[in-house]
Amino acid sequence: MLADLFVDEFLGSMLNIKALRENPDLVKAAGRKKHTPCDEPVDRILELDDQRKKLLFESEELRAAQKKVGKEIAALAGEEKQARIGEMGELADRIKGYEKKLGPLEEELNELMLLVPNIPAEDVPDGETDEDNVLMREVGELPEFGFPFKDHLALGEELDLIDMKGAAKLAGSRTYMLKNEGALLELAVLQFTLERLVEKGFSPMLVPTLVRREPMVGTAYFPGGEEQAYACERDGKYLIGTSEVPVTAYHGGEILDEADLPMLYAGYSTCYRREAGAAGRDTRGLYRIHQFNKVEQVVLCRNDEEESLRMHDFILTNAEEVLQALELPYRVVNVCGGDLGQPQVQKFDIETWMPSRESYGETHSASRFHDFQARRLELRYRDENGKVHFCHPLNNTAIASPRILIPILEINQEADGRIRIPTALQSYMGGREYIGPK
RNA sequence: GGAGAGGUGGCUGAGCGGUCGAAAGCGGCGGAUUGCUAAUCCGUUGUACGGAAAAUAGUCUGUACCCGGGGUUCAAAUCCCCGCCUCUCCGCCA
Incomplete structure (x- = not known):
């Protein structure tokens, strides 16, 4: 029952991925009460969110490394500089690889997030029409x-x-x-x-x-x-x-x-x-x-x-x-x-x-x-x-x-x-x- | 519709390839001082997501964001392309 799941802190927090992560059942129950079930999109969102977090964390670490070395390069000159620049090519490619994966994933995630229903209040009567x-x-x-x-x-x-x-x-x-x-x-x-x-x-x-x-x-x-x-x-x-x-x-x-x-x-x-x-x-x-x-x-x-x-x-x-x-x-x-x-x-x-x-x-x-x-x-x-x-x-x-x-x-x-x-x-x-x- | 100029933090406005989340001023906040007010001085000053210890608060740290989207580059607020918006002049017009 929706009422059993009803928790103040989640009131209206939907579209908030954190709240959704912690209490997907509440959203699913909301979908049922509104007679527009959303179990599948919600499950898919959680799945995409997991992948996104992992990819984002990894790519951010690479970016951090790239920026750090970039600053070192700026201070160098001549052959030494060219050598370091040469080394950085591979890192740049790896970062681009992450971006290619993240792009479509986030696009799908954002689209699905727009479909998540808000949670009806407790005293909203059950009913269809x-x-x-x-x-x-x-x-x-x-x-x-x-x-x-x-x-x-x-x-x-x-x-x-x-x-x-x-x-x-x-x-x-x-x-x-x-x-x-x-x-x-x-x-x-x-x-x-x-x-x-x-x-x-x-x-x-x-x-x-x-x-x-x-x-x-x-x-x-x-x-x-x-x-x-x-x-x-x-x-x-x-x-x-x-x-x-x-x-x-x-x-x-x-x-x-x-x-x-x-x-x-x-x-x-x-x-x-x-x-x-x-x-x-x-x-x-x-x-x-x-x-x-x-x-x-x-x-x-x-x-x-x-x-x-x-x-x-x-x-x-x-x-x-x-x-x-x-x-x-x-x-x-x-x-x-x-x-x-x-x-x-x-x-x-x-x-x-x-x-x-x-x-x-x-x-x-x-x-x-x-x-x-x-x-x-x-x-x-x-x-x-x-x-x-x-x-x-x-x-x-x-x-x-x-x-x-x-x-x-x-x-x-x-x-x-x-x-x-x-x-x-x-x-x-x-x-x-x-x-x-x- | 034609021609040109621009879009940077709450605001004004600098930066025009690396040390820039971004000068300076204003505003805001905290403090000092001065009978009050005003003024002056010092400090501070965005948002989102993640990580670390602490596990509400606060702290440290990473990434992203300089109109939006693509691209070039080891590296973009800065260069290129597209879009959106604003302003000026001309034309048209309720």
């Missing part, structure tokens, strides 16, 4: 319509807010266009949310949406998520699926000052997802589309379990407060092992009530990783004693549109066909209270 997620709480009252209600698309078309056909004509399937108050509503929701986060101390960040491979690998979307990302192959760049990617990677390779932690960022970007493998699913309306806009909370905090948990709770609460301000009923679920991604230690999803689906639909996702992404990104900080640690990055959606427009439009519809604008958004829409027929 989102149906096994565990309900934590339900907040808000579900709407009751005293009339036949319409779904967001019917409303949107009637009121000239949404044009899916126009979008398809321009850009193909799973695209959307917002018009008139629909367009204003999306901007309102995003702006409202961003301002709330700024009030809480988040730095707003407008980031590149087309990025290099490194941030994708560093945040652990790659390898593995290539099918979900749009690639600009000519340029070796990728469209991000979330601003988590550029924002988390922003300080990659740096050693931050502990005094500056936690860092709170509110990333804003358009997000692109291929939705590969989702063919035929959620095809109606604004639910599942290739391109959307999102305000994302990204936190970098100390390498400290308690702090990490506090921050996870903080960003979850922030998102809930946004939904409460928008007067939307939602529930929070503890995501099960099989529904967790490779990098996550724990994930809480927020699902907002969507009348047309007669269910809650995922609108937010709050993840913590321990230092998993930080190791890949070399994202570190120095504590007051001068010791260097990996940060703990966390993230959560603050708002993602147009998906959030589904409940906003549907829940606020009235019998006369108008849509009430939530009070919190009215000031972002010129003081308007209703969206009505033209």
Whole structure:
């Protein structure tokens, strides 16, 4: 059992070859809990690691000898110098031999290390799919319509807010266009949310949406998520699926000052997802589309379990407060092992009530990783004693549109066909209270 | 897109084949001194992986890292090739 193996000091230390060496069973158990077994790669890693250590030790000794003699040669001249140089040729060849062996070995090792899953937290429920997620709480009252209600698309078309056909004509399937108050509503929701986060101390960040491979690998979307990302192959760049990617990677390779932690960022970007493998699913309306806009909370905090948990709770609460301000009923679920991604230690999803689906639909996702992404990104900080640690990055959606427009439009519809604008958004829409027929 | 110049430690910036993990200055840290502040003086100052005794801490030691990747050489921050990035000028352009 994973729980039996669970040891604090190994929490989140994966991708750390030392921790993996000492407790491979923990990683294998993590793979099983996430329903992505990794026994074979882990065994192969240990094997390669052994070979690597041995070869490295031997070649380093040769290098040491070469450098030592090199210094002697520098001090010599004439025939004596030439003689020593002649002797060194063989040593140089032997060193090159080691490099030839080490190169491919390390390449394979590094590739495999990127596949090792992070260890899920103890209270992550067992399970395979989102149906096994565990309900934590339900907040808000579900709407009751005293009339036949319409779904967001019917409303949107009637009121000239949404044009899916126009979008398809321009850009193909799973695209959307917002018009008139629909367009204003999306901007309102995003702006409202961003301002709330700024009030809480988040730095707003407008980031590149087309990025290099490194941030994708560093945040652990790659390898593995290539099918979900749009690639600009000519340029070796990728469209991000979330601003988590550029924002988390922003300080990659740096050693931050502990005094500056936690860092709170509110990333804003358009997000692109291929939705590969989702063919035929959620095809109606604004639910599942290739391109959307999102305000994302990204936190970098100390390498400290308690702090990490506090921050996870903080960003979850922030998102809930946004939904409460928008007067939307939602529930929070503890995501099960099989529904967790490779990098996550724990994930809480927020699902907002969507009348047309007669269910809650995922609108937010709050993840913590321990230092998993930080190791890949070399994202570190120095504590007051001068010791260097990996940060703990966390993230959560603050708002993602147009998906959030589904409940906003549907829940606020009235019998006369108008849509009430939530009070919190009215000031972002010129003081308007209703969206009505033209 | 055309032409040129560059990318060195937290920062500025020297080095342009061996004695360079890298001068100097700034910043940081420790100490001394001065009613406070400021100033001055002395010392110290990267990361990763490995080894040795000690077996948390600290110490000694090896290797790697001067944008990234290849190459030349007994030896590369230094020479050559490719890539990435930055800056300047011209052109184009939301």
